[in-house]
Amino acid sequence: MKLMIVDDSKIIRSRIARIMADATLPAIEIVGFAANGNDAISLFKATHPQVVTMDLTMPEMDGVECTTLLTELDSNVKILIISALSDKATAIQALKNGAEGFLYKPFTDAELINALLELIEE
Amino acid sequence: MSDLSEKDIEVFIEAIGSYFKQITQEAASIGVAYLAANAFPMNDFTGMIKVSADYEGALYFSAPSAMLRHLLTVMKETNQSEENLLDAVGEIANTISGNARKYFGENMVISIPEKVSGLTSKLDHQSRRHAYVIIIKWKHYSASLIVDISRIR
Numbered sequence: 541m542k543l544m545i546v547d548d549s550k551i552i553r554s555r556i557a558r559i560m561a562d563a564t565l566p567a568i569e570i571v572g573f574a575a576n577g578n579d580a581i582s583l584f585k586a587t588h589p590q591v592v593t594m595d596l597t598m599p600e601m602d603g604v605e606c607t608t609l610l611t612e613l614d615s616n617v618k619i620l621i622i623s624a625l626s627d628k629a630t631a632i633q634a635l636k637n638g639a640e641g642f643l644y645k646p647f648t649d650a651e652l653i654n655a656l657l658e659l660i661e662e
Numbered sequence: 663m664s665d666l667s668e669k670d671i672e673v674f675i676e677a678i679g680s681y682f683k684q685i686t687q688e689a690a691s692i693g694v695a696y697l698a699a700n701a702f703p704m705n706d707f708t709g710m711i712k713v714s715a716d717y718e719g720a721l722y723f724s725a726p727s728a729m730l731r732h733l734l735t736v737m738k739e740t741n742q743s744e745e746n747l748l749d750a751v752g753e754i755a756n757t758i759s760g761n762a763r764k765y766f767g768e769n770m771v772i773s774i775p776e777k778v779s780g781l782t783s784k785l786d787h788q789s790r791r792h793a794y795v796i797i798i799k800w801k802h803y804s805a806s807l808i809v810d811i812s813r814i815r
Contacts (some may be wrong), residue, residue, distance in 0.1 A: 546775065551739055551746055559737055597756060599774050608799045624760025629768040645757045646684040 542587060543570045546606065547579040547595035547622065552645075553580060556593055556622070559597055559649045560656075567660070577601025577609070589617070591660065596623040596634065604637050611638030618659050622647065665812060670766075671695050671794050674721070677761040678807050680755060682800055686736050688690035695809075702795060703806045706730075706780045707747050712776075717770040719789030719811040721762075723755040724781065728802035731735030748777040759808065767809075785810060 543560070550578070553573045560568055560655040571587040574580035576598045592610060595616045596603035606651050607619050621634045641662065643655045675692050682690035706722040732745045739746065751774030761770045785793070785808075793810035 542728050549756075551734065551737065551749050552753060554739060554741070555737055597760065597772065605701055624757040625772075626761045626764035627766075627768050628764075630763070645760065646681050648684060 541567045541591055542589040543568050543591045544572050544583055544589035545593050546574045548575050548598040555558050559652050577606030580606050581594060583610055584610060592619045593622050596621060596625050604634055607634060607639050609638045620655055620659050642662050668709055671809060673762050673765040674758060674807060674809050676756040677794055678781040681757055690798050695794045695796045696791035698795050699792050701783045702785060702808055704783050705805060707779050708750045708781045709751035709756045711759040711777045711810055713770050713773040716813060716815040717811055718814050721755060721759050721811060722808040723751055725751055725805035726803060729805055753761040754776040
Protein backbone atom coordinates (compact mmCIF):
# COMPACT_ATOMS: atom_id res chain seq x y z
CA MET A 541 0.00 0.00 0.00
CA LYS A 542 1.44 3.37 -1.04
CA LEU A 543 1.61 6.16 1.58
CA MET A 544 2.09 9.91 1.05
CA ILE A 545 3.08 12.11 4.04
CA VAL A 546 1.84 15.72 4.07
CA ASP A 547 3.01 18.11 6.80
CA ASP A 548 4.69 21.53 6.72
CA SER A 549 7.10 20.42 9.45
CA LYS A 550 10.14 18.58 8.12
CA ILE A 551 10.81 16.92 11.48
CA ILE A 552 7.25 15.58 11.62
CA ARG A 553 7.53 14.23 8.06
CA SER A 554 10.82 12.52 9.00
CA ARG A 555 9.37 11.21 12.26
CA ILE A 556 6.35 9.63 10.57
CA ALA A 557 8.65 7.98 7.99
CA ARG A 558 11.00 6.75 10.71
CA ILE A 559 8.16 5.28 12.79
CA MET A 560 6.89 3.48 9.69
CA ALA A 561 10.37 2.13 8.96
CA ASP A 562 10.99 1.02 12.56
CA ALA A 563 7.62 -0.69 12.74
CA THR A 564 8.45 -2.61 9.54
CA LEU A 565 4.84 -2.58 8.48
CA PRO A 566 5.02 -4.95 5.54
CA ALA A 567 2.31 -3.47 3.38
CA ILE A 568 3.33 0.20 3.47
CA GLU A 569 5.65 1.90 1.01
CA ILE A 570 6.24 5.65 1.36
CA VAL A 571 5.97 7.24 -2.08
CA GLY A 572 6.68 10.85 -1.16
CA PHE A 573 6.47 13.88 1.10
CA ALA A 574 4.71 17.23 0.65
CA ALA A 575 4.97 20.39 2.76
CA ASN A 576 1.68 21.99 1.68
CA GLY A 577 -1.58 21.17 -0.05
CA ASN A 578 -0.50 22.31 -3.53
CA ASP A 579 2.57 20.07 -3.51
CA ALA A 580 0.44 17.22 -2.15
CA ILE A 581 -1.97 17.44 -5.10
CA SER A 582 0.91 17.29 -7.62
CA LEU A 583 2.57 14.41 -5.79
CA PHE A 584 -0.72 12.56 -5.49
CA LYS A 585 -1.31 12.77 -9.25
CA ALA A 586 2.21 11.49 -9.91
CA THR A 587 2.34 8.65 -7.38
CA HIS A 588 -1.31 7.59 -6.75
CA PRO A 589 -0.99 6.69 -3.03
CA GLN A 590 -3.82 4.77 -1.39
CA VAL A 591 -3.11 6.23 2.07
CA VAL A 592 -2.25 9.81 3.07
CA THR A 593 -1.28 11.35 6.41
CA MET A 594 -2.43 14.97 6.32
CA ASP A 595 -1.56 17.96 8.50
CA LEU A 596 -4.22 20.69 8.67
CA THR A 597 -2.42 23.98 9.33
CA MET A 598 -0.15 24.50 6.34
CA PRO A 599 0.82 27.39 4.07
CA GLU A 600 -0.59 27.86 0.54
CA MET A 601 -3.34 25.24 0.85
CA ASP A 602 -4.50 23.84 4.19
CA GLY A 603 -5.26 20.21 4.94
CA VAL A 604 -9.06 20.49 4.87
CA GLU A 605 -9.07 21.90 1.32
CA CYS A 606 -6.42 19.42 0.23
CA THR A 607 -8.45 16.52 1.67
CA THR A 608 -11.49 17.63 -0.35
CA LEU A 609 -9.47 17.81 -3.58
CA LEU A 610 -7.73 14.46 -3.01
CA THR A 611 -11.04 12.67 -2.42
CA GLU A 612 -12.40 14.27 -5.60
CA LEU A 613 -9.41 12.84 -7.48
CA ASP A 614 -9.79 9.40 -5.90
CA SER A 615 -12.80 8.61 -3.74
CA ASN A 616 -11.07 5.47 -2.41
CA VAL A 617 -8.06 7.26 -0.90
CA LYS A 618 -7.78 6.84 2.86
CA ILE A 619 -6.73 10.03 4.64
CA LEU A 620 -5.54 10.18 8.25
CA ILE A 621 -5.51 13.73 9.60
CA ILE A 622 -2.57 14.34 11.97
CA SER A 623 -3.03 17.72 13.60
CA ALA A 624 -2.69 19.65 16.84
CA LEU A 625 -6.06 21.33 16.25
CA SER A 626 -8.01 19.71 19.05
CA ASP A 627 -11.42 21.38 18.82
CA LYS A 628 -14.37 19.20 17.90
CA ALA A 629 -15.50 21.42 15.00
CA THR A 630 -12.21 20.98 13.14
CA ALA A 631 -12.31 17.21 13.46
CA ILE A 632 -15.92 17.09 12.25
CA GLN A 633 -15.11 19.35 9.29
CA ALA A 634 -12.13 17.20 8.27
CA LEU A 635 -14.19 14.01 8.47
CA LYS A 636 -17.02 15.62 6.48
CA ASN A 637 -14.52 16.56 3.79
CA GLY A 638 -13.42 12.98 3.27
CA ALA A 639 -10.86 12.13 5.95
CA GLU A 640 -11.35 8.73 7.62
CA GLY A 641 -9.26 9.14 10.75
CA PHE A 642 -7.94 11.84 13.08
CA LEU A 643 -4.79 11.63 15.23
CA TYR A 644 -3.94 14.49 17.58
CA LYS A 645 -0.43 15.87 17.95
CA PRO A 646 1.62 15.20 19.94
CA PHE A 647 1.41 11.47 19.22
CA THR A 648 3.43 8.46 20.28
CA ASP A 649 4.88 5.91 17.86
CA ALA A 650 2.29 3.35 18.93
CA GLU A 651 -0.60 5.78 18.45
CA LEU A 652 0.49 6.51 14.88
CA ILE A 653 0.93 2.84 14.00
CA ASN A 654 -2.45 1.92 15.50
CA ALA A 655 -4.20 4.79 13.71
CA LEU A 656 -2.72 3.78 10.36
CA LEU A 657 -3.46 0.10 10.86
CA GLU A 658 -7.06 0.90 11.77
CA LEU A 659 -7.38 3.01 8.64
CA ILE A 660 -5.91 0.35 6.37
CA GLU A 661 -7.96 -2.46 7.86
CA GLU A 662 -11.26 -0.57 7.47
CA MET B 663 -11.21 43.52 25.37
CA SER B 664 -11.26 41.10 28.31
CA ASP B 665 -8.42 39.53 30.14
CA LEU B 666 -7.63 35.84 30.03
CA SER B 667 -8.52 34.15 33.31
CA GLU B 668 -6.33 31.93 35.45
CA LYS B 669 -8.26 28.96 34.02
CA ASP B 670 -7.46 30.13 30.48
CA ILE B 671 -3.73 30.24 31.25
CA GLU B 672 -3.93 26.79 32.84
CA VAL B 673 -4.89 25.47 29.39
CA PHE B 674 -1.51 26.49 27.98
CA ILE B 675 0.32 25.11 31.03
CA GLU B 676 -1.43 21.77 30.59
CA ALA B 677 -0.69 21.74 26.85
CA ILE B 678 3.06 22.30 27.26
CA GLY B 679 3.23 19.78 30.10
CA SER B 680 1.41 17.23 28.01
CA TYR B 681 3.73 17.86 25.03
CA PHE B 682 6.87 17.02 27.02
CA LYS B 683 5.24 14.03 28.71
CA GLN B 684 4.05 12.61 25.41
CA ILE B 685 7.20 13.21 23.38
CA THR B 686 9.89 12.48 26.00
CA GLN B 687 7.97 10.14 28.35
CA GLU B 688 9.32 12.39 31.08
CA ALA B 689 7.48 15.19 32.88
CA ALA B 690 8.76 18.73 32.57
CA SER B 691 8.63 21.06 35.55
CA ILE B 692 6.28 23.92 34.73
CA GLY B 693 6.60 27.09 36.78
CA VAL B 694 3.79 29.34 37.96
CA ALA B 695 2.80 31.86 35.28
CA TYR B 696 3.85 35.44 35.97
CA LEU B 697 3.09 38.73 34.25
CA ALA B 698 5.76 40.77 32.51
CA ALA B 699 5.58 44.06 30.64
CA ASN B 700 8.92 43.61 28.90
CA ALA B 701 12.26 41.81 29.37
CA PHE B 702 10.80 38.53 28.16
CA PRO B 703 13.04 35.47 28.65
CA MET B 704 13.81 34.70 25.00
CA ASN B 705 16.23 31.91 24.07
CA ASP B 706 18.16 30.92 20.92
CA PHE B 707 15.13 29.90 18.87
CA THR B 708 11.51 31.04 19.05
CA GLY B 709 8.32 29.79 17.43
CA MET B 710 5.43 32.24 17.22
CA ILE B 711 1.76 31.57 16.48
CA LYS B 712 -0.52 34.54 15.85
CA VAL B 713 -4.15 34.28 16.89
CA SER B 714 -7.15 36.04 15.37
CA ALA B 715 -10.99 36.03 15.13
CA ASP B 716 -12.26 36.30 18.75
CA TYR B 717 -8.68 36.74 20.03
CA GLU B 718 -5.66 38.83 19.18
CA GLY B 719 -1.97 38.58 19.93
CA ALA B 720 0.45 35.69 19.77
CA LEU B 721 1.92 32.74 21.62
CA TYR B 722 5.69 32.27 21.73
CA PHE B 723 7.69 29.17 22.60
CA SER B 724 11.36 29.99 23.03
CA ALA B 725 14.07 27.42 23.76
CA PRO B 726 17.86 27.14 23.85
CA SER B 727 19.50 25.19 21.03
CA ALA B 728 20.85 22.52 23.44
CA MET B 729 17.34 21.69 24.64
CA LEU B 730 16.03 21.45 21.09
CA ARG B 731 18.92 19.20 20.06
CA HIS B 732 18.14 16.94 23.01
CA LEU B 733 14.45 16.84 22.09
CA LEU B 734 15.33 15.94 18.49
CA THR B 735 17.59 13.17 19.79
CA VAL B 736 14.70 11.79 21.85
CA MET B 737 12.61 11.88 18.66
CA LYS B 738 15.44 9.95 16.92
CA GLU B 739 16.03 12.87 14.56
CA THR B 740 19.71 12.88 13.56
CA ASN B 741 19.57 16.05 11.45
CA GLN B 742 20.07 18.79 14.03
CA SER B 743 20.68 21.63 11.60
CA GLU B 744 19.52 25.16 12.42
CA GLU B 745 16.66 24.59 9.97
CA ASN B 746 15.44 21.64 12.02
CA LEU B 747 15.87 23.48 15.35
CA LEU B 748 13.69 26.27 13.96
CA ASP B 749 11.23 23.68 12.69
CA ALA B 750 11.09 22.18 16.19
CA VAL B 751 10.23 25.43 18.01
CA GLY B 752 7.61 26.18 15.36
CA GLU B 753 6.06 22.74 15.70
CA ILE B 754 5.98 22.96 19.51
CA ALA B 755 4.31 26.40 19.40
CA ASN B 756 1.86 25.05 16.81
CA THR B 757 1.04 21.98 18.92
CA ILE B 758 0.44 23.98 22.10
CA SER B 759 -1.81 26.53 20.41
CA GLY B 760 -3.64 23.83 18.46
CA ASN B 761 -4.24 21.80 21.61
CA ALA B 762 -5.51 24.94 23.38
CA ARG B 763 -8.33 25.17 20.81
CA LYS B 764 -9.95 22.19 22.51
CA TYR B 765 -10.79 24.68 25.25
CA PHE B 766 -10.97 28.01 23.36
CA GLY B 767 -12.81 26.59 20.34
CA GLU B 768 -12.60 27.28 16.63
CA ASN B 769 -13.05 31.02 17.18
CA MET B 770 -9.42 31.17 18.18
CA VAL B 771 -7.94 31.04 14.69
CA ILE B 772 -4.23 30.23 14.69
CA SER B 773 -1.60 31.03 12.07
CA ILE B 774 1.09 28.81 10.67
CA PRO B 775 4.25 29.13 12.81
CA GLU B 776 6.77 31.90 12.33
CA LYS B 777 10.23 30.80 13.42
CA VAL B 778 13.06 33.10 14.38
CA SER B 779 16.48 32.87 15.94
CA GLY B 780 17.98 35.40 18.33
CA LEU B 781 14.79 37.23 19.22
CA THR B 782 15.29 40.14 21.61
CA SER B 783 13.52 40.37 24.97
CA LYS B 784 11.01 42.88 23.56
CA LEU B 785 7.98 41.77 21.57
CA ASP B 786 7.49 43.58 18.26
CA HIS B 787 3.72 43.91 18.41
CA GLN B 788 2.81 43.32 22.02
CA SER B 789 -0.95 42.84 22.37
CA ARG B 790 -1.26 43.00 26.15
CA ARG B 791 0.26 45.52 28.52
CA HIS B 792 1.50 42.56 30.52
CA ALA B 793 1.95 39.14 28.89
CA TYR B 794 1.98 35.83 30.78
CA VAL B 795 5.34 34.08 31.05
CA ILE B 796 5.57 30.37 31.86
CA ILE B 797 8.98 28.79 32.47
CA ILE B 798 9.44 25.14 31.49
CA LYS B 799 12.31 23.14 32.93
CA TRP B 800 13.20 19.83 31.35
CA LYS B 801 16.37 17.99 32.35
CA HIS B 802 18.79 20.88 32.99
CA TYR B 803 17.33 23.14 30.31
CA SER B 804 14.96 26.05 30.65
CA ALA B 805 12.54 27.28 27.98
CA SER B 806 9.74 29.83 28.03
CA LEU B 807 6.19 30.05 26.86
CA ILE B 808 4.86 33.58 26.48
CA VAL B 809 1.12 34.09 26.15
CA ASP B 810 0.47 37.55 24.73
CA ILE B 811 -3.18 36.90 23.86
CA SER B 812 -6.31 38.94 24.56
CA ARG B 813 -9.93 38.02 24.05
CA ILE B 814 -11.56 40.74 21.92
CA ARG B 815 -15.10 39.38 21.52
